[in-house]
Amino acid sequence: MTGSISSELYRQFLLLYPEPFRREFGDEMLVIFEECRGAQGSWRLFADVVLSAAKQQIRYLSTPAPKSAPLYSEIASSPNLARLLAVTFLCAALTAGVLVGEKPKAAESSTVVRSGVLFWFPTPGWGRYCSDAPERTERSASILTGVLVGRKPEAPESWTLVGIACGQYWSDAPDEAESVLAAQAGWRDSPDLTTSGPRRTEGDVK
Amino acid sequence: MEPKDKTTSPLSPAALQILAALATEDLHGYGIIQAVSAQSQGRIRIGPGTLYDNLKRFMEQGWVRDLRPVSDNEKRLYRLTAAGKAALSCEISRLDHLVRQTKRYLQGMKPRRAE
Secondary structure (H helix, E strand, C coil): CCHHHHHHHHHHHHCCCCHHHHHHHHHHHHHHHHHHHHHHCHHHHHHHHHHHHHHHHHHHHHCCCCCCCCCCCCCCCCCCHHHHHHHHHHHHHHHHHHHHCCCCCCCCHHHHCCEEEEEEEECCCCCCCCCCCHHHHCCCEEEEEEEEEEEECCEEEEEEEEEEEEEEEECCCHHHHHHHHHHHCCCCCCCCCEEECCCCCCCCCC | CCCCCHHHCCCCHHHHHHHHHHHHCCECHHHHHHHHHHHCCCCCCCCHHHHHHHHHHHHHHCCEEEECCCCCCCCCEEEECHHHHHHHHHHHHHHHHHHHHHHHHHHHCCCCCCC
16 A cells, blocks of 8 residues: 555544544654554554544544533534444445446337336525526526336335436426436436425426 | 542553653654554554544553644644653553562472482
8 A cells, every 4th residue: 555545644634633632642643654564564554543533533432421511612623433433334335326326228228117107306596496587597507306216017015216317407498307317317217207395386486 | 539540550462552652762653553553563553443442541641742744735643751661661561560479489480300
């Protein structure tokens, strides 16, 4: 492992420490890691830092929090370990779903996916709902994210994630945008494909 | 519940070596690692995680204090305090007692020479 990569990895491991500990010793530890790497080996030092961080987190979490001052109390900016684990798990599950999930090919999508549902989620904040400025709304854009779940012929009783797509569309033509996006994702040939999601209303665009 | 008195608890090998290294002179982090390796003939090699785990605990107990560098080129040094010296000598006495007692037992177990 090259020096810069292992140093960067070590820097990431330092994030496992509680914030007060990292603030006090983090820089010194990184310098010492670079000095010790040749003599002790990177992997041994990685194991050392992970074990040490776990000990410090346990100590930090088991220490009772001091009673807050009446007018001011400092909020710890250390990342919550439980939240970090939850986010890591969700990201891993999402990545696995995208990698493992079977994406229908255009030519045989009608045989792979018997029926499907396309959920789309327009990203708010791009002016689509600026009803007080219709001239802007007409030209504003939004991000469309589609998630397709489908049922396979061999397992018709269970739903499975078959693909995710993302695109941009002008808010005055959402129906057309849906068709373009579904075609890009290879979902257009699904015979039973239905769409759901918020629809354009009269007040949205001029 | 009263907190446990750390001065009476046996120290881990790494903690003992770190205190012993600081007993000779003020050292910075990497200096402590080198001193520990030298005084144990290379058998104990501590990493930065173990080192700062112990240093933080020692600083909280008042056994070690840090000397902040005055310029950017200098490194932070760590110094053994009087309380740290007392804790170290307490541990050395405990080990010395253990060694003498064990030697006595081992000598008593030796078979007598046939006359």
